[in-house]
Amino acid sequence: MKTIKEIYESIGLPRLIIGLFFICLVVVSIILGFSPAALFSDVVRRWLMYGTLVLAMVPGIQSGIGLNFGVSLGISAGLLGSVFAMEISFLRNWNEVLGAGAPWLTLLLALIFGIIMATILGTLYGLLLNRVKGSEMTVSTYVGFSVIAFMNIVWLSLAFKNGELSWPLQGQGLRNTASLSGSFGGLLSNPDVVQSTQPAWLHWLAFKIGDFTLPLGLILVFALLCFFVWLFFRSKMGIAMSGAGENQLFTTSSGIDVDRMRILGTAISTVLGAVGIILYAQTYGFLQLYNAPLMMGFASAASILIGGASVRRAKISHVLIGTLLFQGILVTALPVANEVIKIGTLPEVLRIIISNGIILYALSKTKGGNQ
Amino acid sequence: MNQKTDFFKKAGSFLFDNKVMIAFAAICLAAILLSGSPMTFIVDGVFTRITRNTFTVLALIIPVLAGLGLNFGIVIGAIAAQIAVFCVVYWGLGGFGGMLLSVLIATPLAVLFGYLVGKLFNRMKGAEMIAGLILGYFADGLYQLLFLVIIGGVIPVDNPKLIISGGMGVKNTIDLTGNLKYAIDSVRMVDIVTVVFYVVLAVTLIKIILHLLKKYQLNKGDFIFFGIFGLLFGISYIPEIEKFLSTDRLILLDALTAVLIVLAILELIKIIKSIWINKEPLKTLVKPIVTLLVYGLIYALTFIPEIEEVLSYVKLPVLPFLLIAGLCWFNQKILSTRLGQNMRTVGQSQSVAMASGIDVDKTRVIAMIISTVLASWGQLIFLQNIGTFSTYGAHTQIAQFAIAALLVGGASVQKATNKQAIIGVILFHTLFIVAPEAGKQLFDNAQIGEYFRVFVSYGVIALSLAMHAWTQFKKEVQPPTGGADLEIPALPAVTVKQQTLK
Numbered sequence: 035m036k037t038i039k040e041i042y043e044s045i046g047l048p049r050l051i052i053g054l055f056f057i058c059l060v061v062v063s064i065i066l067g068f069s070p071a072a073l074f075s076d077v078v079r080r081w082l083m084y085g086t087l088v089l090a091m092v093p094g095i096q097s098g099i100g101l102n103f104g105v106s107l108g109i110s111a112g113l114l115g116s117v118f119a120m121e122i123s124f125l126r127n128w129n130e131v132l133g134a135g136a137p138w139l140t141l142l143l144a145l146i147f148g149i150i151m152a153t154i155l156g157t158l159y160g161l162l163l164n165r166v167k168g169s170e171m172t173v174s175t176y177v178g179f180s181v182i183a184f185m186n187i188v189w190l191s192l193a194f195k196n197g198e199l200s201w202p203l204q205g206q207g208l209r210n211t212a213s214l215s216g217s218f219g220g221l222l223s224n225p226d227v228v229q230s231t232q233p234a235w236l237h238w239l240a241f242k243i244g245d246f247t248l249p250l251g252l253i254l255v256f257a258l259l260c261f262f263v264w265l266f267f268r269s270k271m272g273i274a275m276s277g278a279g280e281n282q283l284f285t286t287s288s289g290i291d292v293d294r295m296r297i298l299g300t301a302i303s304t305v306l307g308a309v310g311i312i313l314y315a316q317t318y319g320f321l322q323l324y325n326a327p328l329m330m331g332f333a334s335a336a337s338i339l340i341g342g343a344s345v346r347r348a349k350i351s352h353v354l355i356g357t358l359l360f361q362g363i364l365v366t367a368l369p370v371a372n373e374v375i376k377i378g379t380l381p382e383v384l385r386i387i388i389s390n391g392i393i394l395y396a397l398s399k400t401k402g403g404n405q
Numbered sequence: 406m407n408q409k410t411d412f413f414k415k416a417g418s419f420l421f422d423n424k425v426m427i428a429f430a431a432i433c434l435a436a437i438l439l440s441g442s443p444m445t446f447i448v449d450g451v452f453t454r455i456t457r458n459t460f461t462v463l464a465l466i467i468p469v470l471a472g473l474g475l476n477f478g479i480v481i482g483a484i485a486a487q488i489a490v491f492c493v494v495y496w497g498l499g500g501f502g503g504m505l506l507s508v509l510i511a512t513p514l515a516v517l518f519g520y521l522v523g524k525l526f527n528r529m530k531g532a533e534m535i536a537g538l539i540l541g542y543f544a545d546g547l548y549q550l551l552f553l554v555i556i557g558g559v560i561p562v563d564n565p566k567l568i569i570s571g572g573m574g575v576k577n578t579i580d581l582t583g584n585l586k587y588a589i590d591s592v593r594m595v596d597i598v599t600v601v602f603y604v605v606l607a608v609t610l611i612k613i614i615l616h617l618l619k620k621y622q623l624n625k626g627d628f629i630f631f632g633i634f635g636l637l638f639g640i641s642y643i644p645e646i647e648k649f650l651s652t653d654r655l656i657l658l659d660a661l662t663a664v665l666i667v668l669a670i671l672e673l674i675k676i677i678k679s680i681w682i683n684k685e686p687l688k689t690l691v692k693p694i695v696t697l698l699v700y701g702l703i704y705a706l707t708f709i710p711e712i713e714e715v716l717s718y719v720k721l722p723v724l725p726f727l728l729i730a731g732l733c734w735f736n737q738k739i740l741s742t743r744l745g746q747n748m749r750t751v752g753q754s755q756s757v758a759m760a761s762g763i764d765v766d767k768t769r770v771i772a773m774i775i776s777t778v779l780a781s782w783g784q785l786i787f788l789q790n791i792g793t794f795s796t797y798g799a800h801t802q803i804a805q806f807a808i809a810a811l812l813v814g815g816a817s818v819q820k821a822t823n824k825q826a827i828i829g830v831i832l833f834h835t836l837f838i839v840a841p842e843a844g845k846q847l848f849d850n851a852q853i854g855e856y857f858r859v860f861v862s863y864g865v866i867a868l869s870l871a872m873h874a875w876t877q878f879k880k881e882v883q884p885p886t887g888g889a890d891l892e893i894p895a896l897p898a899v900t901v902k903q904q905t906l907k
Binding site: 166172175180187384387 | 529531532535536538539542543547550553848852853856857859864866871873874875877
């Protein structure tokens with residue numbers, strides 16, 4: 035009996051409920067006759083799509099700033115990077131000059147732009163968060179909202195030549211969703227795109243096994259990112275950062291600059307946010323501008339909490355489990371809801387309830403994350 | 406010389422204390438000038454929005470007082486109101502009776518919700534704002550579940566006007582025309598006067614009965630009070646006045662004149678009192694007389710044709726403004742009650758409050774209940790004025806905009822007053838009205854103006870939260886690791902004192 039109790043305690047009630055719910059949904063959808071292979075392809079795709087954004091939560095939590103709802107800052111940097119990269123690729127006509135290499139270069143440029151901007155913004159943001167210790171989450175939420183609102187103005191004022199990005203016949207303002215099909219959309223994850231645009235020696239990036247799609251390229255990139263973060267938290271600096279997040283007084287007395295660690299953690303979180311949104315967009319196939327990223331910070335925070343993190347401690351395994359469960363439920367709930375009760379909006383409602391419910395639960399567990 | 410520096414110092418601190426408000430007023434002024442919209446349009450729009458939103462903004466003040474910060478949980482009050490409105494519309498009721506029924510349904514719901522929110526916040530002390538924000542989203546999810554799935558899906562509801570064809574879920578918008586639209590706005594002044602008179606009559610009768618039963622001592626004030634209302638009621642039977650009062654809208658010019666007359670009379674009474682009763686030196690009269698002159702000047706200004714045109718164009722619904730005034734009065738009066746004092750103490754320091762024997766948790770829950778109930782009434786005023794109930798959207802932005810408005814008025818996480826709320830609503834909604842037009846003039850794109858006002862509403866909250874956290878953090882840092890340690894030993898000492906007193 036003791037072992038069962040131990041297992042229960044190590045899993046925790048919310049994960050148990052959500053995990054069982056996920057399994058139920060999977061069973062029901064298979065009974066209803068949905069192809070398990072197609073279903074799991076979708077689950078895997080969505081898992082990787084959101085994975086990096088959720089990973090961005092780890093450095094924030096570990097360095098002691100709590101759930102970084104201001105990851106929108108990194109998201110905006112990533113979007114801005116992608117938009118610039120696409121415009122440059124259009125102006126230089128890379129698609130004709132470089133052929134199959136064009137999407138790669140665009141992706142690389144987007145990442146470079148995004149990371150540079152995210153580093154600068156993240157450092158400034160870290161400086162701000164050091165001045166509002168104790169209320170980081172409230173402040174970061176509204177900083178995130180403000181940034182998205184500000185970016186709305188930027189999107190509306192940019193005058194780009196690329197027809198995929200800008201509204202036709204207006205000369206000013208970008209589209210709400212820009213298709214990436216002519217650019218790096220699906221480059222790492224969509225078998226059709228890989229097969230049609232890339233040379234044969236790159237066809238392993240994404241392929242089909244029966245009905246099941248295996249986006250090997252994306253899996254590799256995501257695994258590499260997870261590995262880097264894991265490695266970082268085993269380095270001297272990473273351990274110092276975790277210490278700074280855990281106990282500020284103790285860490286200060288042992289000679290670690292807590293404020294610097296927090297800035298570093300915030301900056302890494304922001305950079306991962308930028309990389310995350312670029313990977314998200316490449317998997318999704320569309321660049322979502324304007325208000326689409328408004329609540330992404332909440333979804334990412336909810337995912338890592340579902341995975342078992344608290345607002346003070348987080349591990350890579352929390353990212354993997356949490357994203358799988360959360361996105362898995364949302365993916366499987368849609369066909370089930372459509373089939374059983376014929377309400378297409380139910381998964382959206384479910385998403386709101388689960389994500390905010392789990393954040394509330396985590397906040398109540400730790401008294402709001404105050405030390 | 407000394408006086409001069411003193412004046413500058415004062416002016417400087419005034420500017421510093423009101424920096425948010427002044428900066429915002431400057432933005433508003435610039436936007437008004439840029440937009441080139443006619444003043445009649447702007448003033449009319451602003452007053453419409455004051456009618457709709459001020460009540461909700463005022464509902465935020467009590468939690469600030471009790472140290473709960475800005476109550477993002479008012480969304481839940483709005484949800485209570487919307488459930489009530491749906492029921493009333495479904496039952497086919499309307500008019501003022503329907504509105505009263507909505508209040509009767511919404512209030513107990515809001516009390517229950519407020520109680521639960523208060524309990525939850527007691528588990529998350531120090532993180533009420535982020536919890537409230539997330540709770541708002543969570544409640545929105547449950548609300549959507551209720552309106553999309555449960556109504557029609559679980560509870561059979563058959564009404565093609567309200568339900569999506571297919572029998573499950575409530576439609577996106579519910580038209581309130583013909584039932585609850587203007588249910589509060591269109592109450593005639595003459596009816597208000599009559600009801601108020603009968604209420605005063607009833608109160609006076611009860612007082613007389615209590616006096617006869619020797620449980621209450623009647624005094625002169627009671628009769629003067631009754632006399633004034635009796636006189637007002639009597640006046641309302643004079644044909645001209647009755648005709649004037651039988652409308653439901655008051656022209657802004659008349660309202661302004663009436664307010665100025667009342668204020669002037671009060672000021673005159675003060676002057677008379679200080680000369681003949683208190684026999685104070687004439688020097689103290691300078692201030693009241695200047696005030697009177699200012700009133701006179703304002704009245705004179707209304708004769709300038711441009712201003713007169715604007716003022717006589719705008720028509721105010723009477724009852725909402727009376728309700729807003731009533732809530733201001735309530736917020737002010739609660740400060741002098743025992744409960745209000747307790748809330749203040751809890752807001753300043755929970756450990757001090759606990760030490761002086763105040764039930765901190767209970768006080769906080771009461772503050773949340775009051776705020777939630779007021780927010781639900783505020784939402785009822787909002788919906789009946791706007792006339793269409795957008796089922797899934799009406800409540801989502803309510804906390805966001807109300808809080809932004811309050812902060813624009815110069816309030817902070819720890820301090821908020823009626824005045825700040827009202828100034829905030831005026832400034833915030835002025836910007837809302839003129840921003841699209843200003844954006845169009847400036848950038849040739851109205852959308853930019855719209856996004857700009859959203860940015861401002863988020864930005865002002867971010868800025869003010871950050872500034873609050875910054876000052877809090879500075880306070881904590883300056884006495885090195887002090888704060889908490891100093892407070893804890895104080896606790897047992899005082900409780901021991903209380904025990905010995907018993």
